Amino acid sequence: MSKCWGGNVISTIVFNSGQEFVVQHPGYKPNLKAGELYEIGFVGYYKEGVADPKPPPVIIKLQGRTVYLSPDPERATPQTVLTTTNLMYPVTNLSRIPTTTSPPDVFNPLAIDVSVLPKNTSTVADNNTHGNNNRTKNNNDQQHYAINEQNNATQGTQQQSNNYIGGIEGSGRKPEPSLTNTTQELTGTTPMRFYNGTSKYDYAVVLHKSILFYEAQRSGKLPPNNRVSWRGDSALQDRGRNDEDLTGGYYDAGDNMKFGFPMASSLTLLAWGVIEYWDAYEATGELQHALDSLRWGADYIMKAHVSPFELYAQVGDASQDHRTWRKPERMHSRRTPFRITKQRPGSDLAGESSAALAAISLAFRRTSGAEQYVRKLLEHANNLLVFANEYRRPYHLWIPEVVDYYKSTGYIDEIIWATAWMYRATGNKTLLEFAQSKYINWLLFTIPKNLMFSWDEKRPGLQMLMAQIDPSLKQKYDSDVKAYCSTLRTSGTKYTGKGLLFLSEWSPLRYAANAAFVCLMAADHGIDTAVNKAWATKQIHYMLGDGGRSYVVGFGKNYPKRPHHRASSCPALPLGCGFGFATSSKPNPFILEGALVGGPTFHDQYEDERMDFKQSTVALDHNAGFQGAIAALQYRKMFPQHNMSRSHELWYVNSLTEDPVTTTDVDGSSYEPWYVNTVTGNTEDFVATTDTGDRSHEPWHVNAATDDSFTTADVVDRSQM
Known part of the structure; x- marks a missing residue:
């Protein structure tokens, strides 16, 4: 030809x-x-x-x-x-080429017709941190994100604002099972063999305490089941510029600030841990508490997303906040809000917020009676992703107050990070194709020069996520994840004398914990299983006590008594507070259970001093990957022989069929064996015949399984784990 x-x-x-x-x-x-x-x-x-x-x-x-x-x-x-x-x-291998569609007239791969939405669903319009310069990413890596802003700032602006990603539609199928169902009921596999295994540290206790830390960080009107007795209602006057309700959410760290970017990133990682290690949360009795913490954050993001192209990024002026030392319950006046809009966009913030809501939707899809909530999460996530993609700019350009705390070094990773999470949540192949192409063209397969996976740098996490949900390029993604985890172990990487990965003098534990979380998931994915698990376990055990002390408040030997944290360092109401309590040598009057402090110096030294910000600070992003890693270790402790199944996730079911109904199922029933057997025509037990124990329950995997380059079997084999 x-x-x-x-x-x-x-x-x-x-x-x-x-x-x-x-x-x-x-x-x-x-x-x-x-x-x-x-x-x-x-x-x-x-x-x-x-x-x-x-x-x-x-x-x-x-x-x-x-x-x-x-x-x-x-x-x-x-x-x-x-x-x-x-x-x-x-x-040389072009067979069965589809000929029914032609390239779009306007390049906007994220555009899906809003008409797929049921008419009776609610829309976005229905919804009336602490840091420092050292929280920003190494500037040596900034050139990776050098983008010609003039060329791409208005890309896709021709697309209407009501574009919808994912195609969500109710199916009317039977209701979802309750949270008390066993894993056998959830996945259709044979019952898991439960082991009350032993380990050097009690991961279940750490998991419990880490969730308590997030409850201690809550802002707004606390629920009746509040478990942190020394916390009360706070910041009830947080409002938007047009009097929108901005109460709720989480305080970023030891201050009383609400920073949207690291909050959203932390929620994405927390949700990821719940999604991957659901059975560990359930078996330890922590699942409902974990879901409550996700919902608390998700509800705030949806409040802050007041219209399709308007998102509040921050509540409070950090410079003013840091000039005081007071309990959050003492804040009774309105605080300054900051937002992004079409005229002042922020692709990084909007993208990460989209990723968080999409990831959280995957967790709630498995719960009973959550159909409408899942739909609402995905509506917001969709609009936020369109916002991020169509109006490309870093958010700190318009919010100079955030530059000294959470300045973003780029937004392309957040756009594809969000796209991948939306694909996992909806199974829409258009999203996967967009993520695949940008993953290559935007060099997202590369290893960050500073090796960090953080609130700002998503590449290592994105590589792991793509490996989990896109078997069509399995070899590529697995190779990228393998390269990242292997590089962490090379002789050129900086370690303390006692073996802690040391990527920054500011809060080094969070970076080691995030890396451990990625490499534990890599181990469960079959990538250098033994060595990745051993390395990651060593990092987490350092934090729990192997480094000579515990770095988790309220847990283990010689844990920190003076974390840099206003609420726990101030006396109980009605007594006042001030900087005299900040500089006091006395332990905090309240134990900030589960908080992971910043960590030691390069020489494994830790000074338990409240005003030593580098070491004693706590933050939402400190615990996010750490909690996921703890859940992973607890999972393997309890279920060492169990292969994880993901046949409940929508992408997996969609990949087995082109039925448009299954593409838009949001009621959660798509993970049930009877449902999969129905759409595939399989007369045998589906999971037993086609799921080898990876992500066969997720929507993306089913989409991939029907492509001519795959079989319907799960292509990721964990039989050697």
């Missing part, structure tokens, strides 16, 4: 190591025939005088389907390209 076509570049994003071009070619509509072979050419043009340019990764799609992917991410093209050299890629 011999055909040539050309097109116009309609958008471009420029990085320090390459460029992405989107080409519109409406005139090319050949009659593709199944079984024929086609040769596709990619032509790279470089300016005269360019010496040894490093070609960017290449991904070629034909009618929405990936037909070529660079085999070597380090050198994506076969040779150095100069001037007008052609790069030709023969495609």
